[in-house]
Amino acid sequence: MEEFCVACRSLGLTERIALFLRHREKESSLQSVSSSVFGQCFGDVNDWANAKRYVLNSSELDGLVIEVFRNFTRSQRYSLYARTKLGYLFYKRQMKKARERYPHGHSIPQPVMFNGVKILPIPVLSNNYSYLVIDTHSSAAAAIDPSDPLAVQAAIEQEGVTLEAILCTHKHWDHSGGNMALRRRYGSCRVYGSACDAIPELTNPLSDKETVTVGQLRFKALFTPGHTVGHMVYLLDGKPFEGPACLFSGDLLFLSGCGRIFEGTPETMLASLDTAADLAEDTLLWPGHEYALDCLTFASLLELENPVLEQKLQWANQQRLEKRSTCPSTIGEEKEYNPFLRTHCWELHRALGLQRLRGEDWDSFRARVLKEVRHRKDLYKAN
Numbered sequence: 001m002e003e004f005c006v007a008c009r010s011l012g013l014t015e016r017i018a019l020f021l022r023h024r025e026k027e028s029s030l031q032s033v034s035s036s037v038f039g040q041c042f043g044d045v046n047d048w049a050n051a052k053r054y055v056l057n058s059s060e061l062d063g064l065v066i067e068v069f070r071n072f073t074r075s076q077r078y079s080l081y082a083r084t085k086l087g088y089l090f091y092k093r094q095m096k097k098a099r100e101r102y103p104h105g106h107s108i109p110q111p112v113m114f115n116g117v118k119i120l121p122i123p124v125l126s127n128n129y130s131y132l133v134i135d136t137h138s139s140a141a142a143a144i145d146p147s148d149p150l151a152v153q154a155a156i157e158q159e160g161v162t163l164e165a166i167l168c169t170h171k172h173w174d175h176s177g178g179n180m181a182l183r184r185r186y187g188s189c190r191v192y193g194s195a196c197d198a199i200p201e202l203t204n205p206l207s208d209k210e211t212v213t214v215g216q217l218r219f220k221a222l223f224t225p226g227h228t229v230g231h232m233v234y235l236l237d238g239k240p241f242e243g244p245a246c247l248f249s250g251d252l253l254f255l256s257g258c259g260r261i262f263e264g265t266p267e268t269m270l271a272s273l274d275t276a277a278d279l280a281e282d283t284l285l286w287p288g289h290e291y292a293l294d295c296l297t298f299a300s301l302l303e304l305e306n307p308v309l310e311q312k313l314q315w316a317n318q319q320r321l322e323k324r325s326t327c328p329s330t331i332g333e334e335k336e337y338n339p340f341l342r343t344h345c346w347e348l349h350r351a352l353g354l355q356r357l358r359g360e361d362w363d364s365f366r367a368r369v370l371k372e373v374r375h376r377k378d379l380y381k382a383n
């Protein structure tokens with residue numbers, strides 16, 4: 001270890017990261033690469049103990065990130081983001097930049113009220129949504145994916161509610177990065193999520209179909225791996241409020257899109273998307289990102305003659321011109337235009353030039369369709 005660290009000091013940034021990665025691969029557990037090891041490897045660049053000061057004051061992280069992007073494969077970059085403190089530093093940097101660029105949030109949120117429940121989207125970072133779900137009778141509230149703790153705290157104070165629970169869809173910093181600060185601020189607040197996903201500050205690990213109760217609010221956790229190994233979505237029961245159910249879908253499902261398949265196979269992701277597609281048509285979809293315009297434009301390049309899609313794209317264009325949020329849509333709507341929920345549609349098969357092979361299992365074929373759509377979307381995004 002000592003040698004490793006000494007060697008690091010005499011090398012450039014790229015080599016240091018490569019060495020760090022190689023060292024990490026030897027560890028039995030990703031968590032076992034301690035912050036002190038990271039600090040030693042990058043000691044003069046970004047000492048973990050001084051991370052906060054460093055992130056706020058140094059321009060070197062930008063250089064480091066540029067190096068990472070230039071020199072590493074996608075899976076290595078992902079590994080750095082999801083599994084090392086470098087990802088956390090990157091997230092802190094993103095948050096600082098977004099707060100400067102969008103002092104009032106990237107979009108104008110449109111809260112929804114039913115009889116006894118209020119859902120407040122909180123635009124955070126450059127395109128994420130956190131949500132505050134409030135039981136208006138008891139003022140108990142749950143926060144979904146509170147990535148910017150200050151923005152979520154401001155909403156809690158403005159609404160005058162008590163934060164009882166954080167429901168975290170997955171471990172990525174842009175969804176879980178605020179857990180620590182909010183737990184520090186609201187000591188009694190519970191943190192829910194999958195035990196498989198290394199969610200910071202997790203206090204109540206959940207398994208598939210478990211229920212979380214906050215005041216009169218009842219959420220059902222649904223296990224939806226693919227984007228990460230432990231991704232979960234949360235379904236708020238609308239019956240007590242005489243309203244529709246609400247799905248907080250994290251990075252599983254977006255308006256006309258789905259999350260990247262970082263930690264699973266197309267088959268895994270398909271099963272998770274089917275879980276969402278099987279919900280009631282009037283279920284409101286509250287996604288983790290404001291990606292509507294990008295996703296609808298991509299979908300319209302795939303399916304050229306889909307009037308519902310055309311109409312939604314026009315509407316989204318108008319909304320975004322006015323900086324208005326595009327959520328929620330409904331599961332019923334999504335099935336009309338979201339290509340990731342249309343793997344069964346021959347129009348999509350034709351557009352992709354894919355045919356079911358003789359003897360090919362139907363779900364295997366749909367997984368192949370999903371893989372192709374995801375691949376094209378990744379390429380589209382890269383251009």
Ligand SMILES: [Zn+2]
Nearest residue numbers: 170172227251
């Ligand atoms: Zn994610």
